[in-house]
Amino acid sequence: MPLKKRRVKLEDIARKLNISIATVSRALDDNPRVKLSTREKVFKMAKAMGYMPNQIAKSLSSGKTNIIGVIIPRYDEPFFIEVCRGIDDYAREHNYKILISSSRNSFEFERDNLIAFERGLVDGIILSPTHETEMFTHIRSVINKGIPVVLFDNIREEVQGADHVLIDDDMASFKAVEFLIKKSKKNIAFIGGIIEKKVFQDRYKGYIKAMKKYNIPIRKELILHCKSLDREYEDVEIQQFFNNIAIQPDAVFACTDNYGLLTMKTLLRLGYKIPEEVSIIGFGDLGLGEVFVPSMTCIAQPTYEMGQKAAELLIEQFNESNDTDHPKKVIKLKTKLVLRDST
Amino acid sequence: MPLKKRRVKLEDIARKLNISIATVSRALDDNPRVKLSTREKVFKMAKAMGYMPNQIAKSLSSGKTNIIGVIIPRYDEPFFIEVCRGIDDYAREHNYKILISSSRNSFEFERDNLIAFERGLVDGIILSPTHETEMFTHIRSVINKGIPVVLFDNIREEVQGADHVLIDDDMASFKAVEFLIKKSKKNIAFIGGIIEKKVFQDRYKGYIKAMKKYNIPIRKELILHCKSLDREYEDVEIQQFFNNIAIQPDAVFACTDNYGLLTMKTLLRLGYKIPEEVSIIGFGDLGLGEVFVPSMTCIAQPTYEMGQKAAELLIEQFNESNDTDHPKKVIKLKTKLVLRDST
DNA sequence: TATAATAATACAAACGTTTGCATTTTTTTA
DNA sequence: TAAAAAAATGCAAACGTTTGTATTATTATA
Numbered sequence: 001m002p003l004k005k006r007r008v009k010l011e012d013i014a015r016k017l018n019i020s021i022a023t024v025s026r027a028l029d030d031n032p033r034v035k036l037s038t039r040e041k042v043f044k045m046a047k048a049m050g051y052m053p054n055q056i057a058k059s060l061s062s063g064k065t066n067i068i069g070v071i072i073p074r075y076d077e078p079f080f081i082e083v084c085r086g087i088d089d090y091a092r093e094h095n096y097k098i099l100i101s102s103s104r105n106s107f108e109f110e111r112d113n114l115i116a117f118e119r120g121l122v123d124g125i126i127l128s129p130t131h132e133t134e135m136f137t138h139i140r141s142v143i144n145k146g147i148p149v150v151l152f153d154n155i156r157e158e159v160q161g162a163d164h165v166l167i168d169d170d171m172a173s174f175k176a177v178e179f180l181i182k183k184s185k186k187n188i189a190f191i192g193g194i195i196e197k198k199v200f201q202d203r204y205k206g207y208i209k210a211m212k213k214y215n216i217p218i219r220k221e222l223i224l225h226c227k228s229l230d231r232e233y234e235d236v237e238i239q240q241f242f243n244n245i246a247i248q249p250d251a252v253f254a255c256t257d258n259y260g261l262l263t264m265k266t267l268l269r270l271g272y273k274i275p276e277e278v279s280i281i282g283f284g285d286l287g288l289g290e291v292f293v294p295s296m297t298c299i300a301q302p303t304y305e306m307g308q309k310a311a312e313l314l315i316e317q318f319n320e321s322n323d324t325d326h327p328k329k330v331i332k333l334k335t336k337l338v339l340r341d342s343t
Numbered sequence: 344m345p346l347k348k349r350r351v352k353l354e355d356i357a358r359k360l361n362i363s364i365a366t367v368s369r370a371l372d373d374n375p376r377v378k379l380s381t382r383e384k385v386f387k388m389a390k391a392m393g394y395m396p397n398q399i400a401k402s403l404s405s406g407k408t409n410i411i412g413v414i415i416p417r418y419d420e421p422f423f424i425e426v427c428r429g430i431d432d433y434a435r436e437h438n439y440k441i442l443i444s445s446s447r448n449s450f451e452f453e454r455d456n457l458i459a460f461e462r463g464l465v466d467g468i469i470l471s472p473t474h475e476t477e478m479f480t481h482i483r484s485v486i487n488k489g490i491p492v493v494l495f496d497n498i499r500e501e502v503q504g505a506d507h508v509l510i511d512d513d514m515a516s517f518k519a520v521e522f523l524i525k526k527s528k529k530n531i532a533f534i535g536g537i538i539e540k541k542v543f544q545d546r547y548k549g550y551i552k553a554m555k556k557y558n559i560p561i562r563k564e565l566i567l568h569c570k571s572l573d574r575e576y577e578d579v580e581i582q583q584f585f586n587n588i589a590i591q592p593d594a595v596f597a598c599t600d601n602y603g604l605l606t607m608k609t610l611l612r613l614g615y616k617i618p619e620e621v622s623i624i625g626f627g628d629l630g631l632g633e634v635f636v637p638s639m640t641c642i643a644q645p646t647y648e649m650g651q652k653a654a655e656l657l658i659e660q661f662n663e664s665n666d667t668d669h670p671k672k673v674i675k676l677k678t679k680l681v682l683r684d685s686t
Numbered sequence: 687t688a689t690a691a692t693a694a695t696a697c698a699a700a701c702g703t704t705t706g707c708a709t710t711t712t713t714t715t716a
Numbered sequence: 717t718a719a720a721a722a723a724a725t726g727c728a729a730a731c732g733t734t735t736g737t738a739t740t741a742t743t744a745t746a
Contacts, residue, residue, distance in 0.1 A: 002704090007702090009701095009702055009703085010702070011702080019705075021702090021703085021704095022705075023709080025702095025704065025705085026704090028702090053702090053703080054701085054702050054703070056701085056702080056703090057701070057702035057703040057704090058702080058703055058704080059703090060701085060702080060703070060704095061703040061704045061705090062703080062704070205706070254701070
């Protein structure tokens with residue numbers, strides 16, 4: 001019969017060595033308050049007995065779990081995964097683990113996840129709000145409980161009491177479009193997403209700003225705000241747009257990598273030569289643009305750094321004493337244009 | 344001055360209502376042992392005071408954390424993320440959270456992660472061993488502590504006491520190559536990876552098996568076992584291989600999607616017509632193959648299902664009483680060939 | 687209306703740590 | 717060698733729950 005293996009705990013070591021639990025605990029902490037020889041005895045016994053501290057008991061006692069809760073809208077977007085990698089690397093270096101939850105792009109799930117995290121499982125939260133998220137009371141509620149929060153990406157409104165890590169979308173788009181203009185492109189098409197979303201608004205703003213600055217007329221016919229949320233329909237929208245386009249574009253600025261790729265596919269099919277007749281720039285740069293033939297020029301977001309920065313800010317919050325109020329930070333990260341064959 | 348907000352706990356509610364902590368606890372559990380009117384009073388008060396149960400205390404008391412530890416070799420491979428999604432969905436339905444750790448493709452990290460999980464943070468572990476992993480004592484050690492373990496993907500040796508979820512690599516490759524043969528391909532090239540790895544051995548086996556079955560001579564010149572671990576060098580290896588190839592292949596079976604894509608790129612550059620002159624099949628199917636022009640036929644692994652199945656097996660283990668020994672299960676999942684333009 | 691049966695609640699130990707303070711042991715000092 | 721100082725250890729409360737058992741309050745029974 002398989003005998004029940006009970007975890008060995010401090011008490012077991014204490015009994016074996018005929019000393020108190022307190023001493024064992026301190027010994028394992030290498031606390032100089034316990035005699036060196038005792039410490040050594042304890043270490044040896046702990047090893048011999050296969051002792052493993054109980055993280056849960058530790059957390060209860062210390063009030064710290066050393067876990068960072070991360071909520072992202074979805075798993076299957078390399079952008080978020082790359083951010084998580086940044087968070088994880090930084091967190092791990094500082095002795096934190098991360099607990100990732102997906103909000104499945106739904107406000108409800110986001111709130112549920114947040115509530116789950118409020119139950120004391122995590123020391124703090126890094127969150128990228130859903131596009132659906134319009135209310136921020138659930139986030140504020142967490143903050144009011146004294147739980148540190150850092151927000152990143154897709155923030156449409158600053159939340160008091162949280163740190164923020166963002167991309168300068170506006171500037172990034174401006175730079176990209178400016179680049180096209182300087183290559184003497186005139187008919188620059190814009191492919192954006194749902195215009196109600198802050199990201200797409202900002203990217204659109206950048207486009208407009210650049211066009212205006214260089215006195216290039218803005219033509220409605222060259223502008224598409226995709227309405228669909230799912231990939232298949234995006235494809236249809238983009239195809240229709242270019243099939244029926246009134247003016248031949250000599251460049252396209254696409255607000256996501258996927259829009260960029262779909263655009264390239266469509267234009268190639270329509271017989272355009274890339275980059276001879278038309279240049280393409282995408283936004284995102286997580287692998288796809290590189291694989292395609294011709295490879296696509298992209299605005300690269302500092303995704304990994306975004307995660308690192310978010311983790312850094314959170315851990316800073318941990319270390320701030322909470323009886324004085326600390327001003328919260330807003331970090332804007334710079335993008336960079338990665339030149340490839342499509343321009 | 345910001346007044347310290349202390350978490351409200353059962354005791355606070357109890358004191359307010361002049362009843363015992365035990366009653367409050369049971370009331371919130373909706374335990375019929377407490378009078379309905381009391382339960383209602385408690386619910387109301389809990390809500391009013393903004394009570395949130397302390398997960399850590401609960402876990403300590405109950406001995407269950409309701410967390411599943413997941414260890415994957417890396418974050419930036421869609422395959423693993425997709426598996427995680429499967430795990431997460433299944434876990435969430437059964438009231439578990441998942442804690443993902445990356446072993447960064449290193450045995451050391453894998454072991455460290457495992458040790459971290461041994462500290463009672465998780466109720467069980469789902470692990471995909473690193474390619475580096477040759478010893479399994481660290482896994483056995485966890486199992487011996489009575490922690491349920493499920494292994495998936497890249498398993499080179501069955502570990503006693505753990506469940507396993509695998510892909511039938513051998514069969515999948517066989518089927519793919521057979522498909523090519525039936526399209527009357529004769530010079531079928533094989534692009535594999537480091538042959539020491541079980542995955543690549545199995546996929547190679549399938550290739551050989553199919554060729555033998557249909558009496559097609561196996562030609563060394565058409566076989567490449569890539570040696571590199573990193574992507575850039577893979578590219579070089581594949582280019583060199585096809586640049587210097589003695590026999591013109593009329594089909595290529597590539598052991599990963601990336602090998603497939605690199606092959607396509609190289610062959611297109613060399614002027615081959617795909618699929619007219621040469622057919623390509625990749626292995627994996629997570630987006631890349633679809634984007635490429637022409638799109639690539641792939642062996643699709645049931646990635647998401649793999650995760651679901653792993654979670655299912657683990658949760659089954661949770662529910663098995665641990666005083667009787669339960670036989671461990673090995674599940675082999677079927678792949679399927681997704682036809683696209685490259686064949 | 688006393689007594690038994692049942693319903694409702696309370697007490698206290700347990701989960702495995704940490705840690706302030708008290709106590710004991712050892713060493714130093716005069 | 718006794719007293720003082722310093723070092724080592726131990727006691728017990730605390731962290732916030734859950735839960736078996738004891739106790740009290742209520743209702744049913746005769």
